[in-house]
Amino acid sequence: MSDNGPPDRGSASELGRFLEIQNLGLNLAFALAFLLVAADGLPSVRTVVLVVVAFVAARNAGHSFNRWTDLAQDRRNPRTQDRALVTGRLSIAFALGFAAGNAALVVVAAALLNPLALYLSPVALALVFGYSYTKRFGWWTTAFLGLVQSVSPAAAYVAVRGTIPLEAFVAVLGMLLWGTAFETIHSLGDVDSDRALGLRSIPVRLGVARSVRLVPLLHAAALVAFAAYGWLAGLAYPYDIALAAMALLAARTDLAIHREPARVLAPFRSHFALGAIFLLGTGVALFAMSWLPVR
Numbered sequence: 001m002s003d004n005g006p007p008d009r010g011s012a013s014e015l016g017r018f019l020e021i022q023n024l025g026l027n028l029a030f031a032l033a034f035l036l037v038a039a040d041g042l043p044s045v046r047t048v049v050l051v052v053v054a055f056v057a058a059r060n061a062g063h064s065f066n067r068w069t070d071l072a073q074d075r076r077n078p079r080t081q082d083r084a085l086v087t088g089r090l091s092i093a094f095a096l097g098f099a100a101g102n103a104a105l106v107v108v109a110a111a112l113l114n115p116l117a118l119y120l121s122p123v124a125l126a127l128v129f130g131y132s133y134t135k136r137f138g139w140w141t142t143a144f145l146g147l148v149q150s151v152s153p154a155a156a157y158v159a160v161r162g163t164i165p166l167e168a169f170v171a172v173l174g175m176l177l178w179g180t181a182f183e184t185i186h187s188l189g190d191v192d193s194d195r196a197l198g199l200r201s202i203p204v205r206l207g208v209a210r211s212v213r214l215v216p217l218l219h220a221a222a223l224v225a226f227a228a229y230g231w232l233a234g235l236a237y238p239y240d241i242a243l244a245a246m247a248l249l250a251a252r253t254d255l256a257i258h259r260e261p262a263r264v265l266a267p268f269r270s271h272f273a274l275g276a277i278f279l280l281g282t283g284v285a286l287f288a289m290s291w292l293p294v295r
Contacts, residue, residue: 027149027179029275031055033282034156034171037233041286043160047113051159054109054121055152061102062128062148068095069132073197079190103129114162117155124151139205142187146180153229167232174225181218182271184211185253188261208261216254223247226278235285242281246274 035043035051043051067074067085071092074080084090103125110121127148134141153171154164180202187194187201188211194204203211223243230239253267 026271027152027275028052028055029272029279030149030175031152031156033279034153034168035160036282036286037235038157038160038168047159050109050113051156054106054113054155054159057102057105057109058124058128061099061106061125062131064095064099064102065129066132068092068099073199076197077193079193099129113159116162117158120155120158124155127151137200139200139202141200142183142202143176143180145183146176146178149179149182150175167229170225170232171229174222174229177218177222177225181215181222184215184218185257185267188212188257189263191262212254212258212261215257216251219247219250219254223250230285235282236288237285238288239281239285242277242285245277245281249274249277 031051035048039047067083070080071085074083074086080086085092085095106125107118107121110117127144131141131144131148134144150172153168153175157164157168184202187203188208190201191203191208193199194201202214206214223246226243227240230243249270253270256263257267
């Protein structure tokens with residue numbers, strides 16, 4: 001195998017495993033919901049394509065870069081010793097080249113949207129790349145990942161309107177809290193390995209019991225922020241119904257991690273359902289506004 005490119009076994013399947021492609025849509029539903037609200041309905045096909053391209057490319061860039069920065073830790077962690085960079089199935093040059101190519105794609109997509117999107121694209125890239133180093137220096141890395149996820153509302157408004165109104169900042173707060181809750185849950189499954197490797201997270205800093213109690217508080221605060229966002233955006237009542245459904249599912253998730261904090265697969269999967277509910281409620285609220293009362 002050459003150190004300057006992908007290996008002979010570098011098939012689409014191998015690349016998909018490298019990128020954990022099954023998790024690609026983890027927050028895409030939230031991003032699409034904010035895009036609908038920013039456009040006050042259906043945005044143009046061109047805008048949707050460019051936003052999705054930028055979203056996926058930013059995720060790919062950050063993920064590839066993170067695989068490189070984590071290489072030493074992955075070699076020491078039994079759970080990650082089969083990753084492609086560890087075994088040599090993919091080369092370091094390929095991972096860094098893939099990250100750089102996707103970062104360039106983010107900038108190109110932003111430039112095709114509007115000037116503000118272009119100016120802010122380096123900020124978005126700094127966030128997705130920065131996570132790879134924050135986990136080495138402080139427990140707040142979990143909240144930093146929440147911050148990365150919170151970019152989506154502001155990015156949607158910038159893409160459609162070329163500005164960031166107050167409602168978008170409220171949505172950013174909601175996503176910051178929501179993303180931090182999710183990343184705290186995700187980190188609960190890695191507490192022992194993170195401690196052994198010297199990596200930081202909220203569960204490592206606060207302990208498992210206090211972290212489990214923190215998650216429902218974060219979920220509740222996020223839902224309050226989302227409710228305020230819906231009020232500012234003038235969304236109809238189906239949006240509120242969706243938030244209520246999200247609250248019930250989030251409470252079920254919180255109970256599950258309370259019983260078994262280390263078993264995070266089911267709560268991880270529920271995040272997809274929560275995003276789908278948010279998107280569905282937002283869509284119905286927008287397109288039903290002609291015949292449903294608004295606030």
